[in-house]
Amino acid sequence: MIAQARTSTLILVHRAVLVDQWRDTAIRFLGLKRKDIGIWRGRAPRITHRLDVAMLPSLARVEKPGAVLAGYGMVIVDECHHVPAASFEAIMKACPSRRVYGLTATPKREDRLEKLMFAQCGPIRRTLNEEPATRARLVKVRATTIALPAGPGERSPLHELWDALVRDEGRLDIITTDLMSCVADGRSPLVLADRKNYLERLEQRFASQAPEVTRFRLDGLVGKKARRDVLQKIDGHYSESRPFVLFATASLIGEGFDLPQLDTLVLAMPLSFKGRLVQYAGRLHRSHEAKRDAVIFDYLDENHPITQAMFRRRLAGYGEMGYRIEMPGTETPMGL
Incomplete structure (x- = not known):
């Protein structure tokens, strides 16, 4: 999807381990080098405005997140069932990108607030089955x-x-x-x-x-x-x-x-x-x-x-x- 879009992309995650996984996956499948992928983790971001991975808690500390998000043609939210959290929802509301995608294995929330996730990321467009049905x-x-x-x-x-x-x-x-x-x-x-x-x-x-x-x-x-x-x-x-x-x-x-x-x-x-x-x-x-x-x-x-x-x-x-x-x-x- 990132390769096909051919636009600046920001990937939003909420855990540090996911930052590393996305970076390693991008290097493997997109043929990028480590320096080509920007990382926003903590208070010292290093971003490229081409392909960046940012932690939602880090963006939540930014006074005007909309200004940061404005430079991206596509935004991907991994584990998007966390979007209903107040600080994360505020970031998504400030996102001006017209291409927003959410990824999650659990679209249903125990507190039933998934409607807030759908409001920011849109309805379910595709469901992937990881294993053949015959297994x-x-x-x-x-x-x-x-x-x-x-x-x-x-x-x-x-x-x-x-x-x-x-x-x-x-x-x-x-x-x-x-x-x-x-x-x-x-x-x-x-x-x-x-x-x-x-x-x-x-x-x-x-x-x-x-x-x-x-x-x-x-x-x-x-x-x-x-x-x-x-x-x-x-x-x-x-x-x-x-x-x-x-x-x-x-x-x-x-x-x-x-x-x-x-x-x-x-x-x-x-x-x-x-x-x-x-x-x-x-x-x-x-x-x-x-x-x-x-x-x-x-x-x-x-x-x-x-x-x-x-x-x-x-x-x-x-x-x-x-x-x-x-x-x-x-x-x-x-x-x-």
């Missing part, structure tokens, strides 16, 4: 029977539910067994959880069962350089066909995370918002020559109405993405 997609559901706390009216605060999930030894054993099965099958699963203490317990439990298997960790305590090192080591394991397990907090596996070899996802904690489910499952949908299928392990904590309702929402999301569901006690997948 198998399977969800393996595991049922847990842990006793979850119930508050007044069978409702209890979420933090109490999650505390109970984190403490339960039986649930840890179920997930660990699945990880062992994945590794035995030659898979390298990505284990996602919102709580770092749960990741630690899962990693410790798995290490006690399979100390010979390499483990990687990505969470808020891992710096940018260390993250790059982890991803480089993971590439090495893939090239040598050595299975591993990647334990990560969900926030680090969303926007900007790119590991196309991934084929197995373990959702260690419940979630309900379809946008997050689509984003996390999307880590498995990237094309790669060695990938034969996409498998998600999902855990149904069936002894509480909240976790049951969250599971039903996930089922609907899986169905829309073309997954088949293997329920507990069934040997063959069944369609939704």
